[in-house]
Amino acid sequence: xxxxxxxxxxxxxxxxxxxxxxxxxxxxxxxxxxxxxxxxxxxxxxxxxxxxxxxxxxxxxxxxxxxxxxxxxxxxxxxxxxxxxxxxxxxxxxxxxxxxxxxxxxxxxxxxxxxxxxxxxxxxxxxxxxxxxxxxxxxxxxxxxxxxxxxxxxxxxxxxxxxxxxxxxxxxxxxxxxxxxxxxxxxxxxxxxxxxxxxxx
Numbered sequence: 001x002x003x004x005x006x007x008x009x010x011x012x013x014x015x016x017x018x019x020x021x022x023x024x025x026x027x028x029x030x031x032x033x034x035x036x037x038x039x040x041x042x043x044x045x046x047x048x049x050x051x052x053x054x055x056x057x058x059x060x061x062x063x064x065x066x067x068x069x070x071x072x073x074x075x076x077x078x079x080x081x082x083x084x085x086x087x088x089x090x091x092x093x094x095x096x097x098x099x100x101x102x103x104x105x106x107x108x109x110x111x112x113x114x115x116x117x118x119x120x121x122x123x124x125x126x127x128x129x130x131x132x133x134x135x136x137x138x139x140x141x142x143x144x145x146x147x148x149x150x151x152x153x154x155x156x157x158x159x160x161x162x163x164x165x166x167x168x169x170x171x172x173x174x175x176x177x178x179x180x181x182x183x184x185x186x187x188x189x190x191x192x193x194x195x196x197x198x199x200x201x
Contacts, residue, residue: 002015003115003116005059006057015058019117023054023184026054026055027120028177029053030124031177036128041129042129042133044090044108047113048064050121051118054120054184055117065083065084066112068080070112073153077112089107090108090111093107098163101129103159105122106162109152110156130170131174135174136174137173137174138170138171139179142168147165
């Protein structure tokens, strides 16, 4: 079964294709129009703007904090009851060095604030922070999908792996649209979330 959507699609594979196509078109708009203000870079408000623009055509919950608990495999993302506190904490985290930025990125991944579309939105958010603070972005062509997903899975316990992986892919080509678009490639995001109730915690 597909996630409830505005397009009336019931097949999950068809929805994934439509979602990728639409979100990529919207991502180009985001790139060309500087939707996220300087003051919102590294803040949840900026991430919510990114998510809303990418997915508003598809989901009612675009840009809104999720109201269900979600998990991927054995890993449970931040429970709904702690999400607001987690997002406030992330807003307050420093972002002046590479290590601080990746630590912030890891925390946002653990929060996973949206019902769907977290990976794509958060990678754009990460690149905006890197661009603003360090005048660098990630060249996602140099990041192996499997290595990335494994490193992100392990990052809440040990973030050294994701730090090394992404550091080796940094580039100063901050105005390269092709590199930017590679970051929202659907192949980099988690597939198949499970929802669970608070009492299952």
